[in-house]
Amino acid sequence: MGSEEMTLPPFGQEMREKEFCMRKGSMFLNHGSFGTVPKRVKDIQKRYIDKMDDHPDDWFRRNNLGKWKEGRDAIAAFVNADSEDVVLVQNATTGVNTVLKSINFKENDAILATDNTYPAIQFTCEHAKAANSGSQYYKMDINYPIISEDDVVEQYRQFLSSHPHVRLAVIDHITSSTAVVMPIKKIIKLCREHDVMSMIDGAHAPGQVPIDLKDLDPDFYTGNLHKWAYTPRGCALLYVRREHHAWIRPLVTSWYYLKEFTMEFFMQGTRDDCAYVTVTDALKFYEDLGGMTAITGYNSSLLDLVTDRMVTEWGTGKLPIPRDMEAPCMKMIRLPHMDLYDVTTAEAYRLMDDLFYEHDIQVQIFCVLDNLYVRLSANVYNHTEEYSLFINLIRDVSLNKRPMCLKRKSEKSPGNSDMPFSEK
Template structure:
């Protein structure tokens, strides 16, 4: 049994005290981009190191006897966290891996199409395009209406995209869009797909720990979500939910000794590898609950994110994203960057700007591009404080001078 070991009954207050006590972040950086790679909690990392030590005391015992029951224990804990049963979930490295597992397991033909959107995560879109190259299935893009005036407008645009192309066999839907921090009405979108006999793969990379997930209620065909972002797990810890009717269709990317065995066995046994990140899902969830769980964590993060979003829009004389309140992710916000910042409206220049700011100011914040303009995406976590976003604001203003 894996159990988290924390020194005190009560966690430290959020902000700088939590940053110093619970995380490894360097004092030299401003870290306003938790959403991209997360950062591992100290107690969870310490447990992973103990697992590494245990592995090396007797690798034979670890791989042949010890690790599989711990894997099953992690699957059980993760399943409860996302509102399903253990037999429907497996653990993979990240959401991109999960999407690859699903799309590369399905048998597409040139008469099929895969629906993505203009806000789909780049690696996921590339996976769809790679599958298209092999199978000749088309990749169709749903262009989001922007600005989004209402949930009804958005849902209507999605339904129209499905209606326009009867070849669509599977729709890839973000729970929270990485590029724009949009929280999508996934249950409504799933229902629309069901009514048209279209499979649904929900990319929930940013969802676990940020919004409640009840997969029994949502009932997608496939769902994936990272635990190394908002649940403080080590990187390489992600859930892949597979609806019971599809258990026999989906396989891991690596075929190994448990080929054609049960779903759990196939995904557990992917040759010799370090699975301790997967095993840390349970202690990460314990840490998350010890901090106060979703209610307390989201209350802090959401308040900070909203304050920071308004601050940046004011400082830069731009605007926050124009979307319905119910489509805003709790811990993330997107703010338009000044048009005269000196970088082109491309994903490549958004990445260049992000790295230039980090190099010059030691400020890490995500820069994205959609709807033909550059945006700043902030993430708020329990270690962030208002001063972090003041430094983000000043760093961008300084870049405009050069």
């Protein structure tokens, strides 16, 4: 499986129609939350599922492990890590949970995250504190505007110097709510100087930015493959530095407890591992598209074009960060003031719902720096024409030229408004 040669259409509308599965008419401008599985990869996944169901014993006893290792080896090579230090887990949240719940935090030991840390991971830090009596959890605010990487590094330096009990720092590679590429190599080095372990949450990183784990040398790194590397959903890597293998345990204890490190993570009971075993095929699709240079080159150019138009037509601006800290496939643009929507997280969800239910536009909106920002995510199936309706709609609503929808402001829309989370 996966050996056939690919003939691929050009990026944009034709790529969407021939290689992806989004329903006709929808404007899907939010690849970053859940990704989308290419048709070719989905077809391979289905063939693996059929093989599993053709003879379950043959699959689970004789085939699954070999395919799992092939996927693990492929992603290890992709991020330049030794295979023995990499395992496959369901998602980046699982990876962070695995590490934090393996550590026996002692009294006064502290975990450090930031106000830009993904909320589910903030909750994980709170849980680890509650589960380890006497331990602490600190949330450091990231200060804006950011002029350079050194601004962020200096914030970490000052915090670690004044909080000597920090034992582990959870550090985003690319922040979810603000799409900032963090200077993780410098922060990892700083953490080691302060005897602090580094847990890198790379939920958005694999496939979007280069990753060289031998060069970065973190203690732990996790990253989703189902966002920017085209695997089926529920597929992520977890890297664990060799010195920590002896005490990192998977969330599920099974047959290989206290035996070989990677096998503990493979043997998790009866489950469908087909998302994991398609890693090799998904990375082949990624490379056949032209790899990171072609993919991020297209996505970044597309977003530059549409964000410039948004800033001009809306009279707003982008998040105040330097160009080299902007994610290539994700951009943050401040929305104009709209009388219909207050600047709160609940109102951000309501605006997302109105855009979806009334206009079939899917974007991600956050409340950041006392403003509503739209986070646009682009991939190779997006094209400039898709953005025009969104740009014009927001402009007209801000100028009170038209209502967003027929709902009264006090009414609930039927989607994310009641959800306690905002997806990465």
